[in-house]
Amino acid sequence: MFGKLKAIKGDQITIQLDDELNMYRLKRFADSKQPTVELAIADGRQISPDQRKKIFAMLRDMAGFTGYDVRDMEQWMKYFYYAKTGTETFSMSDCSVDTANKFLTFILDFCFDNGIPFKTKTWDSIPDTYPKAMQCLRHRQCIICGKLHSDIDHFTPVGNRSRQLVDHRKLYFECLCREHHQERHVLGAKSFIEKYHIKPVKLSEQDLIDLHIMTRKRMNEIDEEMI
Structure with a gap:
């Protein structure tokens, strides 16, 4: 889940989620226990939540089109990216902003070149810096x-x-x-x-x-x- 930090009061924070939260799914992932939430603040040096959100939105569109699982789609695209660029392996959780931008561009090019359609929400979120x-x-x-x-x-x-x-x-x-x-x-x-x-x-x-x-x-x- 991604969202925007709206307020901080003592040790309590308010976050406005970008999408509605599916409580049933959340509880299932947490095995019906009290869910634990990790808060990551973009500091300008590592991949931002917005970049990560856009990349996974495209991976979901690609997975839906090809029939792959989203995580499998991520691994396949990373494999193609490593093979084409010769770059070292990276994690979507803490890679640099530059790596995230290059991987994002690679995925966009791949979708255009292979005729993979974007959902409207994903299409509208393509960065302005992309041609x-x-x-x-x-x-x-x-x-x-x-x-x-x-x-x-x-x-x-x-x-x-x-x-x-x-x-x-x-x-x-x-x-x-x-x-x-x-x-x-x-x-x-x-x-x-x-x-x-x-x-x-x-x-x-x-x-x-x-x-x-x-x-x-x-x-x-x-x-x-x-x-």
């Missing part, structure tokens, strides 16, 4: 809700020009499902990004090619025309 907009475009997932097979949308208007004649390297993009794509047209681009706090991005030349938005031949033709 979600770019990953959504590369994997065609809606930046708002995470729905797969979404549309690559021009934030910069193309107008009536043929898309084959446009230099897409100069334009900004976002990935939207049909529902949010329609909402963007109803609200207008400016109001839409203000509502959802998203930031359209430019795509690299390789991403434009991989997503079949432009060809290398067309890029070279445009560059030659400008000489």
Whole structure:
């Protein structure tokens, strides 16, 4: 369980839990005895409760999708992470903030690359420092809700020009499902990004090619025309 410390009075503390507490489950884990609670305060040097919460939220989503137990999923992801990075083993209870951030990014990349869907609550909690907009475009997932097979949308208007004649390297993009794509047209681009706090991005030349938005031949033709 995770929560926020609200008040301290003598040797008593008040904590507001992020989720409702299942007393039946708590008593079962405590073997019907008085439960013992451990309080860990983030000091800025070790993994924070918020980081740990986000990582386990994603592991639960992955476990639900693959059929693995959450703890087994954690061990599998750590194994893949160790193999890819060569880093030393670490514990989710006391690893450094930097290690937690790197492992969190690794899990996010893994989910995007393998098409593992996020639940809405997990999707909304993805850190702002993670390049979600770019990953959504590369994997065609809606930046708002995470729905797969979404549309690559021009934030910069193309107008009536043929898309084959446009230099897409100069334009900004976002990935939207049909529902949010329609909402963007109803609200207008400016109001839409203000509502959802998203930031359209430019795509690299390789991403434009991989997503079949432009060809290398067309890029070279445009560059030659400008000489």
